[in-house]
Amino acid sequence: MDRLACFGNDPSDKPPCRGCSSNLVEPYIKCAECGPSPFLLCLQCFTRGFEFKKHESDHKYEIMTSDFPVLEPGWTAQEEMAVLEAVMDCGFGNWQDVAYQMRTKSKEECEAHYMKNFINNPLFSSTLLNLRQIEEARTADTAIPFKPTDDPPRPTFDSLLSRDMAGYMPARADFMEEFDNYAEWDLKDIDFVDDDSDLLHALKIAVVDIYHSRLKERGRRKKIIRDHGLINLRKFQILEHRYPKEVQDLYDAMRRFARVVGPIEHDKFIESHALEFELRREIGRLQEYRRAGIQSFCSAKVYERVKHVREDERRKRTMLVDVLQYIQDGRACQQWLSKQADIDAGITPVVITTSATGRRSAPPLNLTGLPGTEKLNDREKELCQVVRLVPGAYLEYKQALLNECRRQGGLRLAQARALIKIDVNKTRKIYDFLIKEGYINKT
DSSP states (O other): OOEEOOSOSOGGGSOOOTTTOOOOOSSEEEESSSOSSOOEEOHHHHHTTOOBTTBOTTSOEEEEOOOSBSSSTTOBHHHHHHHHHHHHHHOTTOHHHHHHHHSSSOHHHHHHHHIIIIISOHHHHHHHHHHHHHHHHHTSOOOOOOOOOSSOOOOOTTOHHHHHTTTEETTTTEESSOTTTTGGGGTTTOOOOTTOOHHHHHHHHHHHHHHHHHHHHHHHHHHHHHHTTOSSHHHHHHHHTTSOHHHHHHHHHHGGGGGGSOHHHHHHHHHHHHHHHHHHHHHHHHHHHHHTTOOSHHHHHHHHHHHHHHHHHHHHHHHTHHHHHTTTOHHHHHHHHHHHHHHHTTOOOOOOEETTTEEOOOOOOOOTTOTTGGGSOHHHHHHHHHHTOOHHHHHHHHHHHHHHHHHHTSOOHHHHHHHSOSOHHHHHHHHHHHHHHTSSOOO
């Protein structure tokens, strides 16, 4: 039996026990013959002789534990990992909090052990240096590979396709305008000569280093664009629209984090939330069936069909509210019925006019059930009824006029008409109302 250390203290870092599915707590057992995925068992399942598929109770096994010294006696492997995590969480030098998070060592012990084994240890320092050099070599600024096609598109300058592709030119595998496009200007007049002073030479070297850092940032941004498929912006937006509205909002909020994770991980994250949304919606639908007393999917189909019919009837009743409120006006009632008959027949409705007054004035708008009505006060509701403006549009126009008034310090009628593109008479009524109520002021 071998004693092997685990790679983390968090139980979520390890897979669960294959026997009872509980979180593994050290020490636990790893089968030495089953693989390639590790077959792990807790001590209780191991003592019962748990067997599963190809795993048998007489297989060779290893005891997984970190309860053994690594760098010096008195410090187990688990404590070594704990002190590294505590320094990472609390910061180097904050030994009081490090010891509080460790709970098994004092701050003097934590400081002395860390300085001896991780700072002043020549072997460990050289290992860190080698790891840093390997990482820098791996992430060095190199050309981003581009797989050419037989006939890459060559969009003309400032064309629609060129704008959709963010100025990318496939034939050159590069962008028409780079990030930090004028970074080379700082180098165009630099010339290294033999009689430069040490200070001047160092300044020129620093400028060149800054330019190299800009080139690395260009390469990083290009890699993000290509890895995540952002070159064809329109295609990317079409792919976004396949998600529901709630998932699209999450996509927009999490897009900024795509630069720190790979494209596959980012897509998995979004897809998992899309799946969660679908599951929640399905659960809500099943809960609705249960509240309605539905016990089979056949009954659920009948319920959905009847529900749609009921919603259609409710919409039709809502459309008749205008007529029912003004039923005493026979001419207006007849006009509304004729208009609805023309709409149902697929004919453009004709406005009924009179010879004396021209076009007949429309009845006030009924706000019952319209979104945003609850956000209006009584005077605003009266305005929307008279002007025949839905509450949502009124709130949008009101906010736009308020913002412009705050920005300009006042607002004229001409500015209001230029800001909201609706009927000028409606604009004037809204403008006069906001002036009267004190929401805005004239310049």
